[in-house]
Amino acid sequence: MSAPAAERVVVDQPSGAPARVPTPEPGDPRLARLSLNQRTTAEWSLAEAVAGCVAAGLPALGVWREPVAEVGLEAAVRLVRDAGLRVSSLCRGGFFTGPAATARTAHDENLRALDEAAALGAPVLVLVPGGLPPGDRDLPGARARAAEAVAALVPEALARGVRLGIEPMHPIYAADRGVVSTLAQALDLAEQHPAEAVGVVVDTFHLWWEPDVLAQVARAGERIASYQVADWITPLPPDALLSRGMPGDGHVDLGAFTAAVAAAGYTGDVEVEVFNADVWAAPGAEVVATLARRHVELVAPHL
Amino acid sequence: MSAPAAERVVVDQPSGAPARVPTPEPGDPRLARLSLNQRTTAEWSLAEAVAGCVAAGLPALGVWREPVAEVGLEAAVRLVRDAGLRVSSLCRGGFFTGPAATARTAHDENLRALDEAAALGAPVLVLVPGGLPPGDRDLPGARARAAEAVAALVPEALARGVRLGIEPMHPIYAADRGVVSTLAQALDLAEQHPAEAVGVVVDTFHLWWEPDVLAQVARAGERIASYQVADWITPLPPDALLSRGMPGDGHVDLGAFTAAVAAAGYTGDVEVEVFNADVWAAPGAEVVATLARRHVELVAPHL
Numbered sequence: 001m002s003a004p005a006a007e008r009v010v011v012d013q014p015s016g017a018p019a020r021v022p023t024p025e026p027g028d029p030r031l032a033r034l035s036l037n038q039r040t041t042a043e044w045s046l047a048e049a050v051a052g053c054v055a056a057g058l059p060a061l062g063v064w065r066e067p068v069a070e071v072g073l074e075a076a077v078r079l080v081r082d083a084g085l086r087v088s089s090l091c092r093g094g095f096f097t098g099p100a101a102t103a104r105t106a107h108d109e110n111l112r113a114l115d116e117a118a119a120l121g122a123p124v125l126v127l128v129p130g131g132l133p134p135g136d137r138d139l140p141g142a143r144a145r146a147a148e149a150v151a152a153l154v155p156e157a158l159a160r161g162v163r164l165g166i167e168p169m170h171p172i173y174a175a176d177r178g179v180v181s182t183l184a185q186a187l188d189l190a191e192q193h194p195a196e197a198v199g200v201v202v203d204t205f206h207l208w209w210e211p212d213v214l215a216q217v218a219r220a221g222e223r224i225a226s227y228q229v230a231d232w233i234t235p236l237p238p239d240a241l242l243s244r245g246m247p248g249d250g251h252v253d254l255g256a257f258t259a260a261v262a263a264a265g266y267t268g269d270v271e272v273e274v275f276n277a278d279v280w281a282a283p284g285a286e287v288v289a290t291l292a293r294r295h296v297e298l299v300a301p302h303l
Numbered sequence: 304m305s306a307p308a309a310e311r312v313v314v315d316q317p318s319g320a321p322a323r324v325p326t327p328e329p330g331d332p333r334l335a336r337l338s339l340n341q342r343t344t345a346e347w348s349l350a351e352a353v354a355g356c357v358a359a360g361l362p363a364l365g366v367w368r369e370p371v372a373e374v375g376l377e378a379a380v381r382l383v384r385d386a387g388l389r390v391s392s393l394c395r396g397g398f399f400t401g402p403a404a405t406a407r408t409a410h411d412e413n414l415r416a417l418d419e420a421a422a423l424g425a426p427v428l429v430l431v432p433g434g435l436p437p438g439d440r441d442l443p444g445a446r447a448r449a450a451e452a453v454a455a456l457v458p459e460a461l462a463r464g465v466r467l468g469i470e471p472m473h474p475i476y477a478a479d480r481g482v483v484s485t486l487a488q489a490l491d492l493a494e495q496h497p498a499e500a501v502g503v504v505v506d507t508f509h510l511w512w513e514p515d516v517l518a519q520v521a522r523a524g525e526r527i528a529s530y531q532v533a534d535w536i537t538p539l540p541p542d543a544l545l546s547r548g549m550p551g552d553g554h555v556d557l558g559a560f561t562a563a564v565a566a567a568g569y570t571g572d573v574e575v576e577v578f579n580a581d582v583w584a585a586p587g588a589e590v591v592a593t594l595a596r597r598h599v600e601l602v603a604p605h606l
Contacts, residue, residue, distance in 0.1 A: 132554055137554055138556065139554070139556070143514075170474060171473060171474050171513075172473075172539065174511075181514060185514045208442070209477035209484050232477075234479045235479070238542070239541070240539045251435055251440055251478040253440040253441065
């Protein structure tokens with residue numbers, strides 16, 4: 001026999017610890033800038049993610065291309081629009097550090113991603129630069145290819161009114177996913193182009209360790225195209241790709257980070273993006289409730 | 304029945320792939336600066352590591368404090384001296400980012416480590432700064448404590464003729480092991496002190512991803528107190544602490560790195576330090592033979 005509802009303890013996911021603050025209700029003004037990145041509830045289809053946001057009172061969704069492809073772009077646009085949600089970002093373009101022969105294919109794929117972002121009304125296409133080709137040890141070369149590929153996309157982004165968001169990634173991914181490793185490096189790259197064409201993605205999981213990162217956030221200013229929140233937890237989960245923690249469960253000073261992002265002038269949505277097998281195994285609605293609680297406790301007061 | 308020796312294929316460890324070059328014989332001048340870091344053959348006692356170096360013709364050993372403690376300092380000094388080996392470094396001091404109340408204990412432990420390094424004739428004590436105390440999110444604070452602790456050790460190091468080697472560690476360890484994350488950051492710290500007192504440890508595994516790292520190696524110059532070699536392999540092994548690869552098995556451009564270290568004026572030993580469960584499971588002599596082959600193939604030509 002289950003306990004009566006009044007006695008049921010609300011727990012955070014995936015920790016299982018009792019919630020520290022009440023779950024904010026839909027309409028709570030502290031939720032006004034909170035966005036669910038789809039990969040946080042990876043088991044949910046696009047329709048389920050849209051419904052989950054609406055039920056929890058989240059006004060925005062960070063959309064991934066794969067679940068869009070599952071339903072088709074037009075249906076995806078309709079789903080999001082009919083629910084009254086903003087699309088805070090489209091994830092993801094990039095992956096343009098392959099061998100030279102693959103550059104054209106990667107460029108064309110990014111054009112399709114830009115088209116999708118424009119159709120969805122996403123202000124930014126998140127660019128994951130890509131890693132080293134198999135057997136390749138030329139990291140500076142891969143970084144140069146990434147810079148060239150971004151430059152080639154600039155006119156296309158301007159034409160579509162979608163910003164390119166270069167995402168510096170934690171050095172744990174430098175070999176196989178993202179050769180741009182620091183916010184300083186991403187800004188060096190972005191600043192070669194107009195700010196309305198190329199910005200940067202500030203993700204606390206990727207950047208929390210960077211020396212003087214808050215000074216780089218200040219430098220970024222209007223270049224901040226997206227602010228994504230996840231924590232760094234220890235011990236690090238065994239799969240490096242699923243090693244993010246729920247905000248508040250790890251070592252990131254979310255208050256200081258968020259205050260710096262706000263001081264830099266960022267007024268966009270705050271996406272919670274947590275790739276983590278334990279989070280994925282938890283019921284989606286409980287995950288969304290947890291991140292809403294963590295948002296009002298740890299992030300919203302600093303916005 | 305095993306195959307006759309003449310037909311036996313020599314394989315590399317832990318890959319199991321056929322060796323690409325003949326194993327260098329003891330006395331080969333290309334081995335003149337090769338050192339085995341004890342953690343590469345973690346199953347070996349100090350006596351076994353000494354014997355393994357002698358058998359393979361390696362002139363130097365990177366010694367760890369724990370196996371020294373097992374036999375006692377005097378016996379350890381005798382073991383190494385009688386074998387005619389150099390001690391290329393003592394691992395490790397540091398771990399001084401704990402709560403303020405632990406600073407004195409950490410300092411005293413580092414004094415003992417400096418004494419041991421002096422007795423062993425090690426030119427450098429490798430300093431692993433330490434991570435964040437449990438529940439702590441103040442990374443800048445931990446970095447400041449590390450800087451203070453290094454400063455407090457400077458006169459002690461000078462008095463003993465042992466150099467402090469600050470080891471910048473891959474950001475994967477910033478939370479729980481090493482809050483100094485880049486060579487640039489380590490140099491900012493080291494340059495506050497005389498070069499004979501404070502140097503840096505250049506470890507390819509920790510630093511390969513750092514933007515413009517070779518420019519930082521050039522900046523380091525005489526500050527390079529130790530050069531350690533290991534590779535970054537993908538997929539990353541599940542235990543983050545055992546995720547290093549045998550030199551040549553991963554994504555690090557060892558030739559470029561080594562050439563930069565040599566151009567910076569470094570004339571010391573090259574330590575191979577590979578924490579990896581598969582390496583530890585392989586026979587120690589085969590591991591040493593593999594790293595000797597990789598050294599003459601990939602590192603020695605650039606020294």
